[in-house]
Amino acid sequence: MKLSPLEVMPAAAVAPVEAPATMLELVNVWKRFGEAPAQTVAVAGVNLKIAKGEFVTLVGPSGCGKSTLFNMIAGLLPPDDDGALLLRGTSQRDGQMLGQVSFMPQRDLLFPWRTVLDNAILALEVEGVPRKVARERAALMLPEFGLKGFADHYPHQLSGGMRQRVALMRTFLFERDLLLLDEPFGALDALTRTRMQHWLLDIWARHWRTVLFITHDIDEAIVLGDRVLVMTARPGTIKSETRIDLPRPRDPSIVTSPEFMSLKRRLLDEIEEESRKTFAQEEAAS
Amino acid sequence: MKAVGLTTRVLRSPAFALLLVALAWELAVLAFAPSPRYLPALSAIGRDAWSVWPQLLACFNRTLLETLLGFALGAAFGGACGTVFTYSRWMERSVFPLFVVSQTVPIVAFGALIVIWFGNSLLAKVMTAFFLTFFPVTVNTLRGLKSCDPQRIALMRSFGASGLVMFVKLAVPSALPQIMVGLRLGIGLSLIGSIVGEWFGETVGLGVMLMEAMNGDLVVRLWVVMVACGVMGMLLYGALSLIERRLVWWRSEA
Numbered sequence: 247m248k249l250s251p252l253e254v255m256p257a258a259a260v261a262p263v264e265a266p267a268t269m270l271e272l273v274n275v276w277k278r279f280g281e282a283p284a285q286t287v288a289v290a291g292v293n294l295k296i297a298k299g300e301f302v303t304l305v306g307p308s309g310c311g312k313s314t315l316f317n318m319i320a321g322l323l324p325p326d327d328d329g330a331l332l333l334r335g336t337s338q339r340d341g342q343m344l345g346q347v348s349f350m351p352q353r354d355l356l357f358p359w360r361t362v363l364d365n366a367i368l369a370l371e372v373e374g375v376p377r378k379v380a381r382e383r384a385a386l387m388l389p390e391f392g393l394k395g396f397a398d399h400y401p402h403q404l405s406g407g408m409r410q411r412v413a414l415m416r417t418f419l420f421e422r423d424l425l426l427l428d429e430p431f432g433a434l435d436a437l438t439r440t441r442m443q444h445w446l447l448d449i450w451a452r453h454w455r456t457v458l459f460i461t462h463d464i465d466e467a468i469v470l471g472d473r474v475l476v477m478t479a480r481p482g483t484i485k486s487e488t489r490i491d492l493p494r495p496r497d498p499s500i501v502t503s504p505e506f507m508s509l510k511r512r513l514l515d516e517i518e519e520e521s522r523k524t525f526a527q528e529e530a531a532s
Numbered sequence: 533m534k535a536v537g538l539t540t541r542v543l544r545s546p547a548f549a550l551l552l553v554a555l556a557w558e559l560a561v562l563a564f565a566p567s568p569r570y571l572p573a574l575s576a577i578g579r580d581a582w583s584v585w586p587q588l589l590a591c592f593n594r595t596l597l598e599t600l601l602g603f604a605l606g607a608a609f610g611g612a613c614g615t616v617f618t619y620s621r622w623m624e625r626s627v628f629p630l631f632v633v634s635q636t637v638p639i640v641a642f643g644a645l646i647v648i649w650f651g652n653s654l655l656a657k658v659m660t661a662f663f664l665t666f667f668p669v670t671v672n673t674l675r676g677l678k679s680c681d682p683q684r685i686a687l688m689r690s691f692g693a694s695g696l697v698m699f700v701k702l703a704v705p706s707a708l709p710q711i712m713v714g715l716r717l718g719i720g721l722s723l724i725g726s727i728v729g730e731w732f733g734e735t736v737g738l739g740v741m742l743m744e745a746m747n748g749d750l751v752v753r754l755w756v757v758m759v760a761c762g763v764m765g766m767l768l769y770g771a772l773s774l775i776e777r778r779l780v781w782w783r784s785e786a
Binding site: 317320321322344345346347349351353355357358359368369371372373400402420 | 687
């Protein structure tokens with residue numbers, strides 16, 4: 247794994263000649279749990295458009311319904327009937343999203359009885375790709391994911407960062423145009439996390455996928471994203487949208503630039519406000 | 533360094549502990565000379581075993597066969613029932629309590645019934661062994677399958693996995709450690725089942741030898757049979773542990 251000054255730009259993200267094709271669109275998406283008096287609204291009226299090849303990051307206070315939103319996009323949870331979810335312009339019914347997006351949850355969820363290589367090909371196996379073919383394909387990707395020589399290791403023999411890379415490799419091998427990453431680096435130490443972020447940018451540039459990335463780390467959101475969406479406290483909805491015009495490829499030192507600082511200051515204020523609301527809600531509830 | 537390691541390993545091995553107990557037994561009998569009615573010497577037990585060797589061997593094999601058949605049947609049935617109960621709530625609700633009730637009736641109470649149903653056959657003993665085996669396997673299969681990590685299930689679903697794929701690739705492997713617990717319990721119970729089954733009419737088997745020894749007041753023979761049962765139990769348990777180590781070698785993460 248190397249920090250990449252060589253990170254290449256995906257063509258469409260440089261200067262969209264015309265409006266790029268929409269990959270995912272959320273129209274008035276709601277998710278309510280329970281019945282009327284004791285109802286919890288987890289997600290309220292989310293409208294969102296993600297273009298093909300775009301890297302969008304989503305930040306918000308904990309418990310704001312980020313994961314609920316993600317589960318709906320992954321098809322694991324049906325959105326309420328008054329909203330719609332469109333993939334490449336086609337409305338998706340309940341369960342139709344399953345198998346259509348590469349979803350990576352917070353925990354690496356590696357299977358302890360499978361080797362690194364066999365964990366990576368899990369999705370391919372589910373798709374019915376013969377194991378031998380899948381293994382060959384995965385073996386070629388190992389060096390890129392910094393896992394060269396670890397094909398036959400088992401998850402318990404790996405460090406947290408490596409496990410996360412195996413999980414990412416599994417997600418990438420499940421070749422779908424849309425990648426959903428739910429705080430994939432949340433459990434890593436700060437140094438490993440920075441390395442992983444830039445490595446992810448590198449991989450993204452080469453594989454050219456659309457990414458929706460959840461985090462609660464503002465630095466991470468700015469460093470990675472073309473756009474940063476801020477979610478409100480529960481009920482979660484999109485509070486603001488900030489285009490990040492920092493040039494790519496982005497160097498780790500970008501976090502010290504004045505442009506970065508001013509973006510961060512603004513986003514921090516917004517998130518602070520929402521965190522305070524969450525805190526107040528919890529106070530009131532207890 | 534390695535030689536020391538080897539010595540320590542030998543000293544700490546169960547075989548060595550067994551040897552020590554045997555030695556202590558023999559020496560204690562020599563030193564205190566209790567009446568053989570209470571505690572015969574190990575060597576006396578060995579001599580007695582040798583005097584009936586062909587019969588002992590035949591009985592051992594017969595009981596082993598009954599135990600293994602009963603165990604295999606019980607494990608297969610228990611595994612199947614555990615699976616059905618996991619995926620069908622109403623089956624679990626309606627049938628599972630019957631399983632529990634069936635286990636509250638002592639197996640000895642069934643003896644006569646089993647002879648009436650299956651006669652004085654191999655099947656009769658297999659059935660008593662089966663009867664004791666299937667329950668712990670059912671319960672542990674059910675528990676194992678139900679405790680499958682919901683987040684891993686969600687992950688598999690997001691890959692578009694069907695129910696069958698999910699079962700084979702996720703549910704079964706993650707339930708395996710728990711299922712092995714059921715099998716370990718089952719193998720011991722299966723041995724008890726086949727011995728008890730033999731009490732209700734049979735001519736060959738360790739249970740039969742046990743009854744004969746009791747009726748003839750042959751205390752040393754009683755010990756011979758007990759040791760034989762112990763050896764069989766150890767062999768079965770050891771074989772199962774070996775299988776378990778090959779099958780469920782990964783560390784549980786929970």
